[in-house]
Amino acid sequence: MPEVIFSGPAGRIEARYHHSKAAGxxxxxxxxxxxxxxxxxxxxxxxAMYQMFQSRGFSVLRFNFRGVGRSQGVFENGAGELSDAASALDWLQSFNREAKICWIAGVSFGAWISMQLLMRRPEISGFISVAPLAKHYDFSFLAPCPASGLFVNGEKDTVTSPEAVHSLVSKLKTQKGITVEHKVIPGANHFFQDKIDELTKTCSTYLDKRLAAEGQL
Structure with missing residues (x-):
């Protein structure tokens, strides 16, 4: 997991990157x-999700938003972090110009930012949104949701209940051929304490299903 530094809107961005040697x-x-x-x-x-994508032959990037770790800048409550994510995707694509499949995954606040980037970047073909803050942030911009994906949260999530996420998913307008799924991990809280293996298994099952349908497995 080599460390990389690249330029973002607020200065340098600290990241970890795994590069797959397979063409495309x-x-x-x-x-x-x-x-x-x-x-x-x-x-x-x-x-855990970084390793999940890596084990399936993806070139995968995780990074620190502005003001976190060695990333420069200060927290901007969404707008700046969305710009950071766009810059990170630009950097990833610059080293993988032949890639035809692009996925995005976010956790909690990162899930909200990831869905905003999904709306702006049509090349993103799938998403995994973990513990989305459906009660704290407005997701109405997903109208319609442009790609199929998975929302997943914990049965005992007291930050955003499964009912709130279910309500979000049920209200999503989707294009023809787009399917949005929602899975609930039994006994898991917002942080998936002692349940990350179960979460990863659920996400892996979904990812494998999608990749098989698209002829990537």
Whole structure:
């Protein structure tokens, strides 16, 4: 997991990157939880998903939002972090110009940012949104949701309940051929304490299903 530094809108961005040597490999970008509540690219869920994509032949990038770790700048509560994510995707694509499949995954606050980037970048073909803050942030911009993906949260999530995420998913307008799924991990809280293996298995099953349908497995 080599460390990389690249330029972002607020200065340098600190990241970790795995490059797949196979020509035309798919790519994935991971967005971490809320910076002011301790969220970093080393979050256990982000790290587990990084390994999940890596094991399936993806070139994959995780990075620190502005003001986190060695990334420059200060927290901007969304707008700046979205710009950071766009710059990170630009950097990833610059090293993988032949990639035809692009995925994005975000955790909590990162899930909200990831869905905004999804709306702006039509090349993103799939998403995994973990513990999205459906009660705290407005997701109405997903009208319609442009790609199929998975929302997943914990049964005992007291930050955003499964019911709130279910309501979000049920209200999403989708284009023809787009399917948005919602999975609930039994017994899991917002941080998936002691449940990250179950979370990873659920996400892996979904990812494998999608890749098989697209002829990538």
């Amino acid at each position: 490999s798919p790519i994935a970008i991971l967005l971490h939880p809320h910076p002011t509540f301790g969220g970093t690219m080393n979050n256990p869920i982000v790290h």
